[in-house]
Amino acid sequence: MDYKKAGVDIEAGYRSVELMKEHIKKTMRSEVLTDIGGFSGAFSIDKFKNMERPTLVSGTDGVGTKLKLAFLLNKHDTVGIDCVAMCVNDIACAGGEPLFFLDYIACGKNVPEKIAEIVKGVADGCTQANAALIGGETAEMPGFYPEDEYDLAGFAVGIVDEKNLITGKELCPGDVLIGIASSGVHSNGFSLVRNVFEMSEKALNTYYEELGRTLGEALLEPTKIYVKALQSIREENIRIKACSHITGGGFYENVPRMLKDGVKAVITRDSYPVPPIFNLLAKTGDIDEKMMYNTYNMGIGMIVAVDPADVRCTMEAVRNAGEMPYLIGHIESGEKGVELC
Numbered sequence: 001m002d003y004k005k006a007g008v009d010i011e012a013g014y015r016s017v018e019l020m021k022e023h024i025k026k027t028m029r030s031e032v033l034t035d036i037g038g039f040s041g042a043f044s045i046d047k048f049k050n051m052e053r054p055t056l057v058s059g060t061d062g063v064g065t066k067l068k069l070a071f072l073l074n075k076h077d078t079v080g081i082d083c084v085a086m087c088v089n090d091i092a093c094a095g096g097e098p099l100f101f102l103d104y105i106a107c108g109k110n111v112p113e114k115i116a117e118i119v120k121g122v123a124d125g126c127t128q129a130n131a132a133l134i135g136g137e138t139a140e141m142p143g144f145y146p147e148d149e150y151d152l153a154g155f156a157v158g159i160v161d162e163k164n165l166i167t168g169k170e171l172c173p174g175d176v177l178i179g180i181a182s183s184g185v186h187s188n189g190f191s192l193v194r195n196v197f198e199m200s201e202k203a204l205n206t207y208y209e210e211l212g213r214t215l216g217e218a219l220l221e222p223t224k225i226y227v228k229a230l231q232s233i234r235e236e237n238i239r240i241k242a243c244s245h246i247t248g249g250g251f252y253e254n255v256p257r258m259l260k261d262g263v264k265a266v267i268t269r270d271s272y273p274v275p276p277i278f279n280l281l282a283k284t285g286d287i288d289e290k291m292m293y294n295t296y297n298m299g300i301g302m303i304v305a306v307d308p309a310d311v312r313c314t315m316e317a318v319r320n321a322g323e324m325p326y327l328i329g330h331i332e333s334g335e336k337g338v339e340l341c
Contacts, residue, residue: 012110016138019116023123027133031099034134041134043100045159053162057096061086062153065190069220071149072201076114078222079152080121081128082187085223086247087156088129089302092230093245095166096158098129103136103154108145110138118152121222128225131156164234168242168260168305175241175305175331177265178314181324182301184277186223188248189295193219196285210276218277224323226302232321233304236313242305246297253294255303255338259331265305265338267329274299293340305331 017037024036033042048054063082070079080103088098103122105115115138126133145151185193197203197215204216211218226245233240244258255265278299282292292298306314311327318325 012112012140015112016110016115019112020119020123023116023120024133027101027123027126027131029099029130029132032132032134036135038135041100041102043132043134048159051159051161055160055162055165057091057094057158057160058156059087059090059158060153060155061090062151063187065194066187066220067150067152068190068194068199069204069216072199073204073216073220075216075220076117077121078220080118080123081125081222081225082121083152083154084122084125084129084131084156085225086187087154088125088131088158089223089226089245091156091158092227093166093243093302094158094160095164095230095234095240095243096160097231098131098156098158098227100132100134101126101129101154101156102134103152104139105137105150105152106139106141106145107150108140108142109147110140114150118150122154125222125225129227131158166240166243168258170239170241171260171263171305171331172241173263173331173333174308176308176311176327177267177329177331178304178306178311178318179272179300179326179328180226180229180302180304180318181224181272181326182246182275182297182299183224184218184221184275185281186247186297186301188297192285192287192295193281196281196287208280210280224301226323229302229318229321229323230304232317233314236317238306238310238314238317240304240306244303246301246303248295250295250297251293251338251340252290256336258303258305259336261336262333263331264334264336265329266332267338267340269340271328272299272326300326300328303328
């Protein structure tokens with residue numbers, strides 16, 4: 001008996017590392033001090049010593065049951081973007097600059113080519129966020145995961161000068177809410193998605209006119225990464241007073257998280273186009289509107305609050321970063337919460 005007969009192929013692990021190195025290399029930043037394959041990753045903070053009060057911000061998350069669709073369609077090169085996005089968007093939401101990322105892949109069987117595809121997606125996400133992929137772990141766990149399945153999670157660290165933290169404390173009635181378009185469902189609410197649509201290769205490969213592509217392509221569309229859009233706003237010396245990453249829990253859970261006591265957010269639902277995947281999901285699953293807004297991003301992945309005088313420049317900055325902004329609402333006095341009208 002040996003480890004390979006027990007289900008763990010050490011040689012496959014070595015091969016996975018070799019295959020992923022080419023993808024990891026493109027994420028490197030000058031501050032990275034170690035090579036991939038060591039016991040830890042080292043990142044210099046010397047570049048940030050001129051900040052008044054340098055503050056670390058962190059985020060951790062996974063992809064969730066969206067992975068089930070990747071298994072069915074045997075498409076593994078984009079879920080890594082989702083994993084990175086869920087972590088770095090939270091850091092950006094606090095005003096931080098993502099610095100580095102670590103991933104964790106647990107699988108039933110280490111197939112080096114598949115692992116490399118997953119890491120390619122992680123590296124693509126890190127490139128979009130300008131974060132270095134400085135380490136990670138691939139754990140082969142036979143008997144715990146089926147041979148053709150895996151889980152993917154990650155952890156990111158960023159930095160911000162404490163004075164630039166986005167806290168919501170400066171919010172005032174009359175401040176304007178700008179929403180930045182999502183790419184679709186992102187990486188939340190897939191347990192409901194999988195109960196609405198038939199989860200088979202045939203069903204996911206069905207073409208829908210209203211989507212302009214197959215159902216599987218629409219659902220596997222990677223989560224938007226908003227790091228550059230928020231950075232573009234800051235570079236225009238615009239103060240983002242509050243910010244919300246619209247993830248699981250949709251508008252009703254996430255928007256109040258950006259608010260201080262005594263103010264509420266008022267959002268106009270028809271102020272932006274709702275992507276067709278949400279209309280199809282609601283119609284097919286007979287899901288009422290409030291539940292949709294309580295579960296999904298409904299086409300808005302990030303919301304920023306700014307002073308009315310900064311609206312035009314904010315919208316332009318977002319467009320310059322390649323994203324689509326919409327004027328979706330405003331802040332009023334009232335009980336802390338969100339009102340959709």
